Amino acid sequence: MALTAPAEAVGSLQPIVWHEPRGSYEVVIIGGGGHGLATAYYLATRHGITNVAVVEADYIASGNTGRNTTIIRANYAIPEAIRFYDHSMKLYEGLEAETGAAIFHRKKGHVWIAHSEMGMRTERGRVLMNQAMGVDTELLDPAGVKALVPQIDLTGGGRYPILGASHHVEAATARHDRVAWAYASGATNRGVHVIQHRTVTGLLRDGDRVVGVETAAGPIRAGVVLSAVGGRVSQLAGMARVRLPVRTHPLHAFVTNDFEQGLDKIVASTELACYVSQTERGQMLIGAEFDSQPSFSRISSFDALRSYAYKITALLPFLRSMRILRTWAGLCDISADFSPIMGDTGVDGLLITTGWGTWGFKAIPAGGEAMAERIATGRTPDLIAPFGLDRFRNELAMADQASAGTR
C-alpha cells in the first residue's frame, strides 16, 4: 500500500509517497539525511536503480541536514576539495529545475575576513588556489569589505581589526529541509522506499560480507548497504568492527528575530570562528565553532551562546539590538583531516559516506551523485577517489582545516 502525504504540506514540493517496507532490497541506505536521500535519488534518476530503501531512525532531515546554517560554497584550499565542492555548487544551482521543488536557492557571496597577517596570508593563498581552479574568488582590502558589507565595523569593536578578506562570489544558501524533501520526493516518486522511525541496530553478515541490516522491526536484507548516519557513524562502523578516524563533536547555531533585509553577504571569520547570514524570513542565522569536547549532547549552553554573540556583535554592531529566538546543536562527524570519507570500508557489502563534519550540507548533491555512481557501477568516481578511507593508511591525508569555517 502506498500512502501519499498532502501536497499543501510541502508547498511547491512534490508530495512524498510512503511505501510499506519489504524484507529485502538491492540497496539499503542507513540514514535519511541529505547524503542518504541524495544517494537514493541519484540511484533512481541517473542509474534506474529503484529497488532501494532508506532506513531512518527518526524523521527525514532530523539530523544535521535539518540543523545546519545552509552555506553552499567551494572556496576550499586544496584542489581536490575545490573541484568536488564546485561541482556540488553547480548541481545545487540546477536542483530546482531538475526536481521541480522550490529549495530557495539564493546566490549571496561569502566574505571571509582576516584579522591578522597570518589570516591575510591564508585568504591570499585561498584566492590564488580558487582562481587557478576556475572558482570566482577575489581578494578585498578593508575598503572593499566595507563596500560589500556596509554594516561592518572595520575595527572589530577595537579588538579584532579587519585587514581584508576573500570574497567567494558564487556562494549561496538554500532551505535545508526543502533540499532533503526534494530528494526524498524525487526518490519515492520513482519507487524508492523511505522508512522512517526505524533504527538500524545491527548488520546482517554472511561470513565476512554484510548482507543487510537488523532493525527493531526485523531484518532487511540488501545487496549493498550504505552508511549515511552523520554523527552516529562510530557506532554504526563499530557494528562492522571498522574503526574510523572520526570523532563526534556538537556544533551550535542560533537565530535572531526578523530584521529588514539588508545583510546581502554571508560574513565569516575563521580566526574568530563565527559567521552570519540573513534568512529569507529576515532572521540573522549565526554559527560558530564546534565544541572541543567530543560528545553526543545536543544541548546548547549559555556560555557558548554568550561567546559567539560577543564575537559576532564586535564585527556587526547592529546585531546588539536583536534578540536570540532559538538555539540548537547538531552532532558532527569530524574526520582527522577535516575532509570527508566516501566509498569502501574494507568490509565487503558495506560502503560509507561520512566525515561531513560542519561542512557537509554543501556537499549533498555531489556526495549523493558520486555514491550512487559507486554503488551502480562498482567503480569509485574520480571526483571522490582522493576521499577514500584508505588515504589515512597510505599517508595521503587531505588536510584542509582552515576551510572548515569553524575551528
Ligand SMILES: Cc1cc2nc3c(=O)[nH]c(=O)nc-3n(C[C@H](O)[C@H](O)[C@H](O)COP(=O)(O)OP(=O)(O)OC[C@H]3O[C@@H](n4cnc5c(N)ncnc54)[C@H](O)[C@@H]3O)c2cc1C
Ligand atoms: C549547527 C550546524 C551548522 C552547519 N552549517 C553548515 C553549513 O553552513 N554548510 C555546510 O555545508 N554544512 C553545515 N553543517 C554540516 C551539515 O549539516 C552536515 O555535514 C550534513 O547535514 C550531513 O548530512 P548527513 O546526511 O551525512 O547526516 P545527517 O543529516 O545527520 O543524517 C544522518 C541521519 O542518520 C540517522 N541515523 C543515525 N543513526 C541511525 C541508525 N542507527 N539507524 C537509522 N538511522 C540512523 C539520523 O537520525 C539522521 O537523520 C552544519 C552542521 C551543524 C550541526
